Structure formats: C-alpha cells, structure tokens
Amino acid sequence: MNYRTLVLCPKKLKDNWTIYQASKNNKLNPFRKDKYNYHILYHTDMGRTSGISDADGHEFSADTFNWGAYDLVVIDESHNFRGNPMEKVTDDGELKMNRAKWLMEKVIKEGVSTKVLMLSATPVNNNLRDLRNQMLLITKGEKDALFKDTQIKDIEQSLKNAQTHFTNWADPKKNPERTVKQLLERLDSSFFKLLDELTIARSRKHIKKFYDIKAIGQFSERLKPHSIYPSIDIMNRFFTYDALNKKILDYKLSVFNPTAYLKDDEAIRHKYELKAGQGILAFTQKDRENFLIGMMKVNYLKRLESSIESFEISLDRTIKKIENLEKRIIEFQKLKTIKQEENLSSVEPDEDELAEDADDVEQWQVGKKLKYDFADLKLNDWLKDLQKDREALSDIYNNAVAVTPDRDAKLKELKEQITSKLQHPLNGNNKKIIIFTAFADTASYLYENLHQWIKNDLGLQCALVAGSFTKTTFGRNDFSNILTNFSPFSKNRARLEKMPQDDEISILIATDCISEGQNLQDCDYLINYDIHWNPVRIIQRFGRIDRIGSKNAKIQLVNFWPTKDLDNYINLKERVEARMALVDVTATGEDNILNTEQLEDLIEEDLKYRNQQLKRLRDEVLDLEDMNESISLTDFTLDDFRVELSNYLENNRKKLKDAPFGLYAVVPSPSGSNTQYLHLDKFSEVERKIIKPGVVYCLKQKGDTDGNEEVNPLQPYFLIYIWEDGQVRFNYTNAKQILEIYRLLCQGNITAFQQLCDLFNTETEHGSRMEPYAELLKKAVEEIVRVFSKRQNQRIITDRSGLIVPISKQVKEMNNFELVTWLVIQ
Numbered sequence: 052m053n054y055r056t057l058v059l060c061p062k063k064l065k066d067n068w069t070i071y072q073a074s075k076n077n078k079l080n081p082f083r084k085d086k087y088n089y090h091i092l093y094h095t096d097m098g099r100t101s102g103i104s105d106a107d108g109h110e111f112s113a114d115t116f117n118w119g120a121y122d123l124v125v126i127d128e129s130h131n132f133r134g135n136p137m138e139k140v141t142d143d144g145e146l147k148m149n150r151a152k153w154l155m156e157k158v159i160k161e162g163v164s165t166k167v168l169m170l171s172a173t174p175v176n177n178n179l180r181d182l183r184n185q186m187l188l189i190t191k192g193e194k195d196a197l198f199k200d201t202q203i204k205d206i207e208q209s210l211k212n213a214q215t216h217f218t219n220w221a222d223p224k225k226n227p228e229r230t231v232k233q234l235l236e237r238l239d240s241s242f243f244k245l246l247d248e249l250t251i252a253r254s255r256k257h258i259k260k261f262y263d264i265k266a267i268g269q270f271s272e273r274l275k276p277h278s279i280y281p282s283i284d285i286m287n288r289f290f291t292y293d294a295l296n297k298k299i300l301d302y303k304l305s306v307f308n309p310t311a312y313l314k315d316d317e318a319i320r321h322k323y324e325l326k327a328g329q330g331i332l333a334f335t336q337k338d339r340e341n342f343l344i345g346m347m348k349v350n351y352l353k354r355l356e357s358s359i360e361s362f363e364i365s366l367d368r369t370i371k372k373i374e375n376l377e378k379r380i381i382e383f384q385k386l387k388t389i390k391q392e393e394n395l396s397s398v399e400p401d402e403d404e405l406a407e408d409a410d411d412v413e414q415w416q417v418g419k420k421l422k423y424d425f426a427d428l429k430l431n432d433w434l435k436d437l438q439k440d441r442e443a444l445s446d447i448y449n450n451a452v453a454v455t456p457d458r459d460a461k462l463k464e465l466k467e468q469i470t471s472k473l474q475h476p477l478n479g480n481n482k483k484i485i486i487f488t489a490f491a492d493t494a495s496y497l498y499e500n501l502h503q504w505i506k507n508d509l510g511l512q513c514a515l516v517a518g519s520f521t522k523t524t525f526g527r528n529d530f531s532n533i534l535t536n537f538s539p540f541s542k543n544r545a546r547l548e549k550m551p552q553d554d555e556i557s558i559l560i561a562t563d564c565i566s567e568g569q570n571l572q573d574c575d576y577l578i579n580y581d582i583h584w585n586p587v588r589i590i591q592r593f594g595r596i597d598r599i600g601s602k603n604a605k606i607q608l609v610n611f612w613p614t615k616d617l618d619n620y621i622n623l624k625e626r627v628e629a630r631m632a633l634v635d636v637t638a639t640g641e642d643n644i645l646n647t648e649q650l651e652d653l654i655e656e657d658l659k660y661r662n663q664q665l666k667r668l669r670d671e672v673l674d675l676e677d678m679n680e681s682i683s684l685t686d687f688t689l690d691d692f693r694v695e696l697s698n699y700l701e702n703n704r705k706k707l708k709d710a711p712f713g714l715y716a717v718v719p720s721p722s723g724s725n726t727q728y729l730h731l732d733k734f735s736e737v738e739r740k741i742i743k744p745g746v747v748y749c750l751k752q753k754g755d756t757d758g759n760e761e762v763n764p765l766q767p768y769f770l771i772y773i774w775e776d777g778q779v780r781f782n783y784t785n786a787k788q789i790l791e792i793y794r795l796l797c798q799g800n801i802t803a804f805q806q807l808c809d810l811f812n813t814e815t816e817h818g819s820r821m822e823p824y825a826e827l828l829k830k831a832v833e834e835i836v837r838v839f840s841k842r843q844n845q846r847i848i849t850d851r852s853g854l855i856v857p858i859s860k861q862v863k864e865m866n867n868f869e870l871v872t873w874l875v876i877q
Contacts, residue, residue, distance in 0.1 A: 055120055056089035057158070060127035064568040065091065065106060066531050068127070079543045090121075094131050097150035097158075119162020124154075128567055129169035132188065133181035151184060159191055172567075172591075174250075183210040186249060201244045202760055209241040238784070240842070243764040247689055258599070268600030271575070274477075276608040281464040283359060284454050292355065292613045295447070299351050302443060304344045305436040306373045309423050311340070312433040319427045356613040357488055357581040359459055360496035363451040366444050373441045380434055383425045456500045461611065465497070465580065466504070468609060469558065472576050473509065478603040482511060482557045483537070483574035487592045488581050489563060491517040497560050497580070498522055505558055512536075513558040516565055525556050534565070538573040540602060566591045572601040578609040692790055712751075717807040717875045718796040720744045725877050728804055734795065742792055745774040746824060747874040748831050753867055759860055762842045768871070771831045775823075779834040784842075793874065807877055824875075832865050 058068050070077045073086040091106040099111040109116065126132065136152035148156065159165045167189045174182055186206060190196035194205045203209055216237045219225055259270070283289050290298070305311065313319055347369075355362040456462055465486070473482055488494050498515035502524055505513045512525035514533045521528055526536045535542040537556040544550050559574070566588060574596045583589055593608050700707065719725035721734040723744045734742070748771050752759070756767040763769065769783040772792060781788050815821055839862050862868070 054122040055163075056123045056125065057121040058089055058091045058125045058127065059094055059097075059154070060091065061131065061568070062093045062095060062106075063530065063564055064127060065093070067568055078546055089125075094128075094150060097153040098148055117162065118157040119160075119165075121158060121165055122163055123166045123168065124158060126154075126167065126169045126188070128171060129185055129188075130171045130173050130181065133174070133184050135184060136187075136192075151188075155188060155192060159188060165191075183207060186210070186245070189249060197245070197248060201241070201248055203241045203245060206245060209245055213238055213242040237842075240761055240764040243784075244760065247764070270599060271572075271597065271601045271603045271606040273597065274605055274607045276610055279464060279468070279609065279611050280614065281461040281611060283355075283460055285458045285460045285463060289359075289450055289454050290447070292352075295355060296352055298443075298447070299348050302348070302440055303436050304347055304369075305433060305440055306369065306376055307343050307347060308340045309428065309433075312428045312430070314427055314429055316427075322427075323423075353581070354490060354492075357490045358461065358493040358496055359451055359454045361490045361492040363448060364492050366448040366451065370441055370444050370448060373437050373444075377434060377437050377441070380425065380430050380437075384430060459500075461580075462497070462500060464611075465578070466501070468578060469505075469509075472607075473511075477575050477605045477607060481573075481575050481603060484558045484576045484578060485571065485574050485595065486558070486560045486578045486580050487563070487566070488560070489583055490581070491520065491562055493580065494560050494562050495520070501558075501560070511557040512554060513560065514556045516559065516561045518562060518564045523556065525554055526551055533559070534569060534571065538571040540573045541570045541598075541600070563588060563592070565595065569595050570598060571595040572598040572603070575601075575603040575606045576609070577607070578611070580611050582610060582612060689787060689790070692794075713870050713872070715873045715875060716797070717804060717811045717877060718800075719804060719807060720876045723877055725807060728807070738795065741780065742795070742876065743774050743780070745772060745780070745876050746827050746831075747772045747789055747793065747876070748828060749871040749873065750832070750835070750868040751871050752862060753869060754859070756860055759856060762839055762856060769835055769868070771835060773827050773831045773834075775827070777827065777830050779831060782834055782838050784838060796874070796876065810877065811875060824873075828870070828873075829865065832862075832868060836862050836864070 060068055068091050069075050070079050071082055071087050072091070073080075073083070073088055090109070092104055092109065093106050096104045096106065096109075096111070101111055103110050132151045132154060134149065134151050136155050137149045138146050138152060159167060169185055169188070171185075174185060183206075190206060194207050195203075197203050197206060220237060255270070258264075258267075264270075283292065310323065313323060351362065351365055354365045469484060472484060476482065486497060488497070494515055494517040498513070502513050502515075502522075505511050506524050512523070514523035514525070514537065515521060516530060516533055519530075521530055521533055523533050523536075526532050532550070533556065535544050535547070535550060537559045539545065539550075539555050544555075545552065559571075563583070565571070572595075577593055577596055579589060579592065583592075589610075593606075596603075596606055719728040721729055721731055721739045721742050731739075748769075750769045750771070752763075752767040752769065759766040763783060765783065765786055770781075770786050770789045771779060771783055772781040772785075772789050773779045781792075812818070815824075843856055843861075
C-alpha cells in the first residue's frame with residue numbers, strides 16, 4: 052500500500068512532525084521500524100504557485116507541482132481553516148483563493164480521492180460555521196456525503212439548523228433562563244449523529260478516567276493561581292489605568308473615520324455607499340469605521356495593560372499616521388487641485404496592532420480598497436479633529452516616554468516574582484519560568500531589560516521567542532534550538548549530539564506563537580504578563596507546562612491583572628463594538644441568520660460569559676471542557692463508550708444474547724442515604740448533586756422505526772433518567788450524560804450490592820408492589836413522548852426537507868415500548 056500522505060501544520064510546529072518522517076532519519080524517532088513516509092507543508096503554503104517550501108523542499112510551480120496527488124491529508128491545528136472557502140480579486144485584477152478554498156479545490160477535490168484527518172483542541176471559535184467549514188473539508192463539500200452511513204441528507208443544513216437552535220437558545224431576550232437540557236432537546240438528532248460520526252474527543256478528564264496514567268505519565272498538581280495587580284509608574288506620575296481608560300474612550304480617532312467628513316451632498320454619499328457595498332448584516336462603511344475606532348481604543352488599553360513600552364509604540368504609530376494624513380490634506384489644499392483620490396491604506400491599523408485578534412486578520416477587510424476623493428470631504432473640519440486627536444495623544448505619549456524602565460512598576464514586580472520563585476522553587480531546584488505576553492513589542496522590551504540581569508545577577512540563561520524573531524543568551528539563536536534548550540527533558544536533548552549539554556535556558560519570554568502544540572513541561576512556573584480576553588488562550592498557554600509526563604509534582608500559574616476593579620476593566624462598551632467588527636465580513640448571505648441588534652446582544656452575552664471565566668481564573672485553573680457552559684462537542688460523541696462496549700460484547704456475547712428483557716440492578720446514589728457503599732472521593736461535587744435517587748430506564752420502541760433516527764439518534768432505543776420525585780433529569784436527548792452516570796455507578800462492580808438488593812426486595816415485597824416504579828416509568832414515557840413530538844415539530848419548522856414521522860412510527864403511549872433494562876439508584 053503506497054498511500055501518499057500530506058501533513059499540513061503551522062510553521063512553528065514543523066519539528067513535531069519531521070521527527071517521525073522515515074526520510075529524515077531522526078534519532079529521536081520512536082517509530083523508525085515503521086518507516087512512516089509522508090510529506091509536510093505549512094498552512095501558509097496553501098495558495099503558493101512559486102518558490103520553495105522549507106518544510107519538505109517542495110518547489111511550487113503551476114506547471115509541475117501536483118497538489119491533487121495525496122490520498123490522505125492530516126491537518127494539525129485544523130481550526131486555522133475554519134473560515135469560509137473564498138475567492139477575492141487582488142489589486143491587479145487576479146482572482147485569488149484563500150487558504151481554505153485552495154485546500155478544498157486543489158488538494159482535496161483535484162486528482163485522486165483524498166481522505167482528511169483533522170486535529171484540533173478548539174474546533175469552534177465563534178459559531179458552528181467554524182465546525183461546518185472543517186467538516187466540509189472531510190466531505191469534499193458534498194452535502195450528502197454521509198447519507199449512506201447516517202441518513203443525513205444535507206450536512207450543511209443540519210449544522211445550519213443547529214446554529215439556529217444555538218442562537219435562539221443563547222439569546223437572553225428569547226430565553227432568559229436557559230439550561231443545557233433545553234438546548235439538547237431542541238437540537239436535531241442529525242447534529243448528534245454528525246458529531247458522533249466525525250469526531251473523536253479526548254479531554255484531560257477522559258484521559259484520567261480511561262487511560263493507565265502510571266504508564267503514560269502523571270498530570271502535575273495545579274496550585275491556586277497567583278494574582279498580581281501592579282501599578283504603572285513607580286513614581287506615580289503617570290495616569291492610573293482607569294483614568295487613562297476614560298481619556299482614551301473620549302477621543303474621536305478621526306484618522307480612521309473619513310466617512311464622517313463626507314460633504315453633505317446626497318450624490319457624494321451615494322457614490323461611496325456603492326463603492327463600499329453593504330457586506331454582512333447591512334454593515335455600512337460608516338459602521339465599519341466606527342467599529343474600527345472602537346477596536347483601536349480597546350487595543351490601546353490592551354497595550355497599556357501589556358507594557359508601557361507597547362502602549363508608547365502604539366500611540367507613536369497613530370500619531371505618525373495622523374501627521375502623515377494632515378500633511379497630505381494640507382498639500383492638496385495648497386495645490387488647489389480639483390480631484391485627488393486616496394485609498395488611505397496608510398492610515399489602516401497594522402496587523403501587529405490587532406495582535407489580540409490575530410486569528411481574524413485574514414477576515415478583517417474594513418475599507419482597505421475604498422478610495423476617497425479629497426474634493427468630496429470637509430477637509431477643514433477633518434483637520435481640526437485630527438489636530439485635537441494628535442495633541443491629546445501626544446500629551447499621553449510624552450508622559451509614557453517619561454516612564455523609563457527604571458520607573459516601570461510592572462517590570463519591577465516581574466523581577467520580584469522571578470527572584471521569589473528562584474528562592475522558593477516548587478520542585479527540587481527547578482528554576483524554569485515562562486513569561487507570556489500577547490504583544491511582540493512587550494516581549495522584546497522584557498528581554499532587553501531582563502537578559503543582562505538574569506545572566507549577570509542570577510547566573511541563568513534566558514531567551515525570547517516572538518514569532519520569527521528570536522534572541523537568546525545560550526545556544527543557537529533559532530526557534531527550535533531555543534525551545535530544546537529550555538525544555539531539554541521533554542525535547543530529548545540528551546540524544547541530540549550537536550546540541551550543547553553543559554547548560555540550559557531557564558527563563559523564556561514568549562508571545563502566543565508557542566501557545567499551541569509545544570511540549571515544555573520541564574517548566575513548572577508560568578507567568579501571564581498580560582491577560583488575553585479570551586480565557587481559552589490562557590488555558591492554551593498553561594497547557595504548555597500542564598501536560599502528561601511532567602516531572603514536576605506541582606505547577607504554578609501567575610497572572611498580572613491591570614486593575615482590581617475587573618468589572619470596570621472587562622465590561623467596556625467598545626469590546627462589543629470590537630467583536631462586532633470582527634464578525635466574519637466575508638460570510639455568505641446564507642450564513643447570516645441574525646440582524647445587527649441580535650448579533651450585538653449575543654456578543655454581549657458571549658463577553659459576559661468570557662468575563663465570568665476570566666474572574667474564575669483568579670482563583671482556579673480551568674480546563675478547555677470547563678469553558679462552554681457545561682456543554683461541548685464531547686457531549687455529542689459516544690466513541691469513548693464504544694471501545695468498552697465492544698470488548699464486553701466479545702467476552703459476554705452468549706450471556707447477553709440469552710438475557711431476557713426487563714433485567715434490573717440496584718446501585719447506591721452518591722447523594723442518597725446509602726453512600727457508605729461508595730468511594731465518594733471519585734464523585735465531583737456536581738456529580739453528587741446530579742446523581743440523586745431515581746431510575747434509569749432503557750426502552751425499545753416496538754415495530755418499524757426506520758427513519759426515526761432524525762428525531763432519536765439512538766433509535767429504536769431510548770435512555771431516560773428520572774429522579775424519585777418524578778422530575779426527569781436527563782431525557783433521551785442526553786444519552787451521553789446518562790451513560791456517564793451508568794459508568795460512574797456500575798463500572799468495576801462485578802457483584803451486586805446485596806444489602807441494597809435486600810432493601811429493594813423488602814420495599815417491593817419481592818416485586819409484588821412495584822407501583823412507585825411503574826409510576827416513574829409512566830412519567831418517563833410521557834416525557835419521551837413530549838420531547839419526541841416537540842423535536843419532530845421543530846424539524847418541520849427549521850428544515851425545508853423535514854418530514855413528519857408517519858403515525859405508525861410515532862411514540863404516543865406506554866404500549867409503544869418494551870422495557871429492555873432498568874437501573875435503580877437508591
């Protein structure tokens with residue numbers, strides 16, 4: 052079998068894949084006998100038609116390079132392809148595909164039939180369109196590709212329906228008291244089946260539950276995060292964070308707002324409306340510019356939070372843009388020309404000014420191609436506002452310049468944290484520290500002001516990694532060598548002959564370029580010098596040291612916060628505007644199920660939720676699966692049960708085949724009166740609250756049920772968990788949660804709880820008085836019927852191709868079911 056395999060990965064993760072290539076003859080390759088033969092390209096290689104990739108030395112040529120030759124494509128960090136496949140016209144009139152479109156058309160669809168395997172810890176960023184776009188890579192964009200296996204007629208429609216349900220469920224006006232149970236009842240079964248068919252989920256909790264931790268390596272104990280609230284200026288002569296916040300929010304930043312100065316002429320305004328187009332949700336050019344201004348204001352504050360140096364650089368950039376624009380306007384007025392078109396691209400923010408939202412840069416297309424004729428603008432008014440902004444920003448800039456490194460209170464606090472850690476190590480004599488920042492400016496500033504002190508006063512080596520820009524006091528100055536010298540144990544440095552072995556890097560200053568995919572668990576101490584507003588990024592950063600196989604018993608997270616008044620810090624109106632601006636302006640009309648007001652409400656809700664998680668980060672370390680309001684993609688997949696069930700089936704096939712329907716077992720509840728029979732420490736507080744005395748019923752629908760899978764993903768079977776007070780805790784739409792309860796209560800128990808069986812027999816007079824359980828079963832069936840009917844009706848409303856389940860196949864009453872088995876929880 053000579054399959055041609057392509058691995059697509061981010062450039063920074065190249066070494067994670069080249070190590071296993073047989074052609075590289077890497078001494079660290081644990082699979083040398085398997086002779087894995089595959090090619091590597093970078094995400095950024097998609098769309099190239101010339102030059103040579105430094106991944107595997109492929110020479111790109113439109114005439115000779117065969118993009119369609121691969122039988123299998125493995126995409127590492129596949130969420131980077133979550134955008135819509137698109138084409139756009141370049142300045143020279145050429146039609147150019149974006150990376151997602153190139154991957155789909157040139158690699159997956161062209162040439163031989165290509166399978167796709169995608170790897171990601173965060174497949175969904177903003178909405179289910181992210182997931183849809185990745186799934187369509189697997190199915191080659193064919194909507195009915197899974198019909199044979201799942202009877203799903205239209206993958207895209209299933210995900211669109213699911214997004215509609217998510218959106219309506221999340222809307223605080225439509226659903227102020229939402230619960231996860233409500234959402235799972237509303238979601239189409241095809242969504243459940245789609246995720247179960249196409250995804251395999253492995254979380255930290257899953258690994259701890261189902262893997263031999265002793266064999267693969269332990270997780271370290273996470274200490275409570277340490278929160279620090281440094282001031283800005285040791286001499287207290289600079290503005291406070293909150294005071295500066297208020298000043299910046301009052302500025303016009305008119306340099307980014309040319310539309311506001313169009314002359315009051317209907318023909319002129321109409322001309323620019325036609326030029327700009329409406330885009331998504333009827334966003335006008337005026338809207339876009341206003342959102343951009345909101346984003347820039349937020350970014351100034353984020354840069355100030357990061358470092359006084361980064362803030363100073365950002366202000367300087369804007370002041371220079373204003374000065375440049377003023378100069379061009381004045382020259383135009385002096386020349387008194389009739390017409391002068393300017394595209395004003397020089398006043399657009401640079402990509403590094405949007406570093407916090409770097410993932411969205413490709414989609415950020417606010418007015419870059421829109422040309423303005425100076426003759427159409429009220430230039431005197433614009434000049435007045437530009438001057439006011441320049442003077443105000445210059446005043447702050449001059450104050451910022453005065454805060455030199457020796458006056459930088461935050462830098463002083465960082466030194467104290469480093470010194471304290473070295474004096475009181477957590478694990479033996481481990482001196483390693485990672486310092487994360489969102490901005491390359493800040494990373495460079497820290498390195499310049501720390502490396503001599505670290506080397507001369509502390510006697511240690513340090514390094515900087517900020518994208519392609521690196522520096523180090525030890526070893527070769529390149530990305531791979533720095534990380535290997537910083538984490539020599541996890542990177543197997545001892546087996547690399549050309550690597551130095553006499554010393555190592557102890558302190559690493561880095562941007563988020565290493566927040567994904569890197570094993571740096573030699574380190575036990577991570578400092579967030581600034582806080583990313585997306586809590587997932589904080590978790591990803593900590594994930595560099597919070598990994599399986601760490602030699603450290605304990606690990607510590609330290610967070611620098613800009614102010615103790617977090618509500619004031621994170622509830623900025625401009626944050627909503629900034630997120631509005633980063634809505635995918637490249638989306639197609641079919642994607643737009645919201646109007647602008649709805650979108651704003653949802654963004655506010657999303658930010659409120661993120662804010663809650665940020666506040667939690669002051670006191671605890673979160674897992675990725677803790678980030679989604681108790682619901683995540685893992686809630687829809689059953690693959691972790693399948694291995695256990697298949698093994699059990701193989702060993703007990705005859706016993707199961709001969710077993711009659713109606714078998715039951717009795718187990719203790721972790722919150723009932725029989726907890727003495729359990730090891731309570733294996734149940735979390737949440738699990739104890741949920742698993743109350745009651746019954747789990749497994750029912751089978753009688754007769755022909757073909758087609759019902761659109762309403763019931765496990766057809767013809769129904770699982771339902773009802774508490775003894777008659778409240779249905781989990782309906783059949785929550786199969787995953789019910790199976791988890793089964794596992795928690797039953798796994799590993801090979802003999803019956805005899806005392807509980809005796810108690811059950813006494814209560815029921817050996818099965819002759821089953822009225823309480825019959826009544827619970829009746830209520831459980833009523834709930835199944837209600838939800839079945841509700842889901843059927845919703846499918847008709849939301850899916851044009853949705854059909855009513857024939858009456859003969861609908862569930863209406865108790866007689867429609869057989870009782871397969873039941874679990875009594877006492």
